[in-house]
Amino acid sequence: GQNIDQPTEMTATEGAIVQINCTYQTSGFNGLFWYQQHAGEAPTFLSYNVLDGLEEKGRFSSFLSRSKGYSYLLLKELQMKDSASYLCAAMDSNYQLIWGAGTKLIIKP
Amino acid sequence: GAVVSQHPSWVICKSGTSVKIECRSLDFQATTMFWYRQFPKQSLMLMATSNEGSKATYEQGVEKDKFLINHASLTLSTLTVTSAHPEDSSFYICSARDLGGEANEQFFGPGTRLTVL
Numbered sequence: 001g002q003n004i005d006q007p008t009e010m011t012a013t014e015g016a017i018v019q020i021n022c023t024y025q026t027s028g029f030n031g032l033f034w035y036q037q038h039a040g041e042a043p044t045f046l047s048y049n050v051l052d053g054l055e056e057k058g059r060f061s062s063f064l065s066r067s068k069g070y071s072y073l074l075l076k077e078l079q080m081k082d083s084a085s086y087l088c089a090a091m092d093s094n095y096q097l098i099w100g101a102g103t104k105l106i107i108k109p
Numbered sequence: 110g111a112v113v114s115q116h117p118s119w120v121i122c123k124s125g126t127s128v129k130i131e132c133r134s135l136d137f138q139a140t141t142m143f144w145y146r147q148f149p150k151q152s153l154m155l156m157a158t159s160n161e162g163s164k165a166t167y168e169q170g171v172e173k174d175k176f177l178i179n180h181a182s183l184t185l186s187t188l189t190v191t192s193a194h195p196e197d198s199s200f201y202i203c204s205a206r207d208l209g210g211e212a213n214e215q216f217f218g219p220g221t222r223l224t225v226l
Contacts, residue, residue: 042202042217101152
């Protein structure tokens with residue numbers, strides 16, 4: 001079956017770095033997405049990886065290892081506004097997104 | 110990035126009534142739109158995939174006669190919750206895929222919060 005695993009909740013300190021891991025199993029693979037979702041709002045796109053390696057975009061970076069079925073989202077210089085849920089989603093061979101349950105990130109001063 | 114709008118943003122209705130939610134892609138054509146439901150503190154749950162000009166594909170456990178989906182044009186899909194009941198109260202989110210864009214990315218609407226009394 002298809003499955004996405006990510007931690008339920010993480011806590012980090014303002015100004016620090018945090019890494020949110022995600023492992024996936026899908027029927028075929030057409031890329032790995034990370035979305036940010038604040039409470040009561042719709043998800044917003046953060047990153048997309050389809051090739052192995054690290055993609056850097058400002059304070060946020062995303063890594064993919066296709067052979068390991070593994071990705072992580074790295075957030076640097078954490079700000080209070082980064083408190084949100086981070087959703088990992090893998091796109092299968094039918095171009096359908098398989099969603100993880102999300103990781104709630106709590107930022108403390 | 111591409112913009113997707115949803116209307117209404119929130120709606121309160123009485124049990125037994127029907128509610129229609131619109132999802133529009135504003136600056137791109139979306140042959141495929143997705144409808145999700147999200148209960149508090151839970152992840153997105155795909156309800157159905159809506160393809161322009163054809164019948165929607167519903168996920169297992171989603172009643173197609175209760176959640177009517179129409180995708181009549183390349184920029185508009187509608188979800189109608191028929192005979193709504195309190196257990197249908199949820200956050201409904203649509204997304205649209207821009208096949209002409211990068212990475213088959215899905216762009217999300219702002220969501221519609223439905224409360225059934």
